[in-house]
Amino acid sequence: MGRPGLNRAAVIAAAADLADELGFDAVTISVLARHLGVRSPTLYSHVTGATDLRTAVTAYVLDELADATSAAMAAGEGRDLLVAYADAIRDFARRSPGRYDATTRQRVPPAPDSSSAPPSVGDAIAAGRRNADLALAVVRSYGVAEAGETYAVRLMSSIVHGYITLELAGSFAHSDPPSDATWPEVLDDLDRCLRGTATGRRR
Amino acid sequence: MGRPGLNRAAVIAAAADLADELGFDAVTISVLARHLGVRSPTLYSHVTGATDLRTAVTAYVLDELADATSAAMAAGEGRDLLVAYADAIRDFARRSPGRYDATTRQRVPPAPDSSSAPPSVGDAIAAGRRNADLALAVVRSYGVAEAGETYAVRLMSSIVHGYITLELAGSFAHSDPPSDATWPEVLDDLDRCLRGTATGRRR
DNA sequence: TAGAATTTCCTACAACTGTTAGGCAACTGG
């Protein structure tokens, strides 16, 4: 019932594409409206405001990322699974830098005030948890003991996210081994660290 | 000559303080003008525009960070130097999260067009190089061979920057070992990686 | 087929930010 046209999902998908095209900072109500061929007040029928729009894009993109990572992790364990996991995230970030930016540029409120918070923060938190669970699966496949799981996830996330962020920012573009050459070495070192954590070697 | 009052340095220092207080995104011409008790057009006597303001804050803060890191690295080598280096950056980021944000949220243009670029991009590039040189000093103190220097710097930067970024974003606030407890373990693993690179162990 | 309900989209408007232009006032140096 009602007149067909834009809906919330279409608006958010278009916003994600816009992030890749012009950068996450360019995802504003007016720019998006122009891209969709409507006037800006129209978008307020689908999102409650600019921050809701951005948070919704973050949730949408976190889901896409979890889908892609999860598909790449279909089989394997230990080192193979680590490489599949990390490569999937890096490929996603390089193919869609604006989308990847959206996954990082969002502060998660410590206590989400569900009364005044936009409707999308819950989605973003849930999608974030999906990604965290995938990281946990990698660590568990190494046989890391439960006491070390959180540590191993933090180490792995820090390296993967840190390398990709710096690479995307261009920090590796002006020194000599190309970034593609040092990435496998980073995964080698990370693999050694995870095996060490799994076998209980601490210190 | 002339009337005393604000100057470019005072404006940029106030902008850095504002970043810590309200976040780097809040560093805008009008908000800064209100905080300084002047009208917004006044600031155009000191910066060429909003992007110049942000870039200048980045350069200023990168210099502060290099000063702090360099002071902390006064003595020591190998593992001690690594801990001094990494702790200095982490302390800086936790004490001044808005300033730390400023160091990351800036794309360095691949070919800085000196004709149309704001006057501050050169400063930011130079200050960035200062920080890169400090990272290189840590790696060299491990005795890493020249062929592995770039790799070691990338690994160390990725881990340190990645961990600090995720910690600041609150990603570690809801799982059990507190972030302070896993940070030394991360440095342990990183120390092992750097020693491995130094002794020439490459798969 | 006529009408009702629902949803989309619009124009109009208010408030704020970034920016330019031009002018007044205050301080410094001779």
Add this chain to the structure above:
DNA sequence: CCAGTTGCCTAACAGTTGTAGGAAATTCTA
């Protein structure tokens, strides 16, 4: 005391966010 220099201002315009209220289009129902 005067000239030069500098800092800050008001005025004005374009662009963005967000609100209010209304017109059109589509679907469901009678």
